[in-house]
Amino acid sequence: MYPSPHAYAPTPFPQPKPPRRWWQHPALIITALVVLPPAGIALAWTSQWGRTQKIIATVLSGIWFLIPLLSDPPKENGTEGKAQTTAATSAPPAPNSSPPPAPTPTPSVEPQMPSAVGRPYAQAEKTVEELIDGELKALSAYADVTLPTDHGTWLVCFQDVAAGSRLVAQSAAPVVHLVAPGTACPATPGTNLRPKPAAPAPAPTTAAPTTARTTAPATDDETGGGGSVSYANCAAVRAAGAAPIRRGDPGYGRHLDRDGDGIACER
Numbered sequence: 001m002y003p004s005p006h007a008y009a010p011t012p013f014p015q016p017k018p019p020r021r022w023w024q025h026p027a028l029i030i031t032a033l034v035v036l037p038p039a040g041i042a043l044a045w046t047s048q049w050g051r052t053q054k055i056i057a058t059v060l061s062g063i064w065f066l067i068p069l070l071s072d073p074p075k076e077n078g079t080e081g082k083a084q085t086t087a088a089t090s091a092p093p094a095p096n097s098s099p100p101p102a103p104t105p106t107p108s109v110e111p112q113m114p115s116a117v118g119r120p121y122a123q124a125e126k127t128v129e130e131l132i133d134g135e136l137k138a139l140s141a142y143a144d145v146t147l148p149t150d151h152g153t154w155l156v157c158f159q160d161v162a163a164g165s166r167l168v169a170q171s172a173a174p175v176v177h178l179v180a181p182g183t184a185c186p187a188t189p190g191t192n193l194r195p196k197p198a199a200p201a202p203a204p205t206t207a208a209p210t211t212a213r214t215t216a217p218a219t220d221d222e223t224g225g226g227g228s229v230s231y232a233n234c235a236a237v238r239a240a241g242a243a244p245i246r247r248g249d250p251g252y253g254r255h256l257d258r259d260g261d262g263i264a265c266e267r
Contacts, residue, residue: 024048033057037065113174115163121178122152132172141177141186142193154178157185231256234265 022028024047033040044057111131116124121138128136140147141157158177161167167174177189186193229251237243237256244266245252256264 020048029057033061034064037061110166111169113159113161113163113165113167116156116159116176117163119156120152121154121156121176124156124176125152128174131167132169132174134171134173137173137175139175139177139189141179141189141191143190144192144194145180147178151178153181155181155185158189237265 024043026047026049029040029043029047031040032043040061041058044054044061047054049057114124114127114131116128121136125136125138138147138151138154147154155178156176157179159174160176161172161174179185183193230253231237231240231242231245231251234243234256237245237251240251242249242251243264245256245264247257247262247264252264254260
């Protein structure tokens with residue numbers, strides 16, 4: 001018997017690979033995948049690599065290509081922020097921009113006494129007591145006017161600490177003198193609003209007028225010895241404290257002794 005002609009299949013000869021072109025060189029393809037991923041992917045699929053190698057190369061090159069597109073480099077962000085800051089700093093101010101607010105003055109260590117004259121006591125009290133630790137003392141400007149308990153509306157006429165004087169907050173105790181609304185301030189504090197009437201002056205005591213006598217010189221019997229003292233009447237004798245006068249005493253005269261008993265001005 002003869003063997004079947006198809007018992008053994010003939011062994012096929014391997015097909016020869018086509019020649020590799022210059023753009024199919026692996027080094028060129030890998031360089032293109034890193035430097036220019038789209039071109040490298042295109043070259044990888046025209047190369048003689050296996051399908052698995054082509055897929056891996058495409059995925060890796062695509063990721064490498066998308067990383068720069070999906071994230072901003074920090075250096076670029078910092079550069080842009082710095083450029084924006086520089087532009088904002090160098091930009092001139094707008095012509096209609098409002099001026100900067102004035103700085104708030106720092107309160108001095110030693111405050112100054114404000115002017116309280118002419119202001120209601122309530123306002124003066126609030127202003128002064130914000131500067132000191134104590135209280136603002138109030139007195140009546142008139143000595144005969146009593147200051148009521150509620151004197152917030154009374155007006156300040158005088159202050160013992162002059163306006164502008166420095167105040168020591170811990171020990172200052174300023175005093176003001178007040179008048180009721182509608183009442184004029186006195187010239188000086190402590191004056192009476194209703195002065196007491198003056199006491200009537202005592203009537204002056206005048207001596208009884210003496211009548212000068214132009215008579216002839218009296219004799220010794222008439223003058224009581226010719227003394228230089230003479231009286232016009234008994235009133236003058238009593239005013240001089242010489243009554244009664246006896247005959248022979250200085251100042252005795254017959255015109256004073258009406259009954260002629262030698263004793264003048266006895267009553």
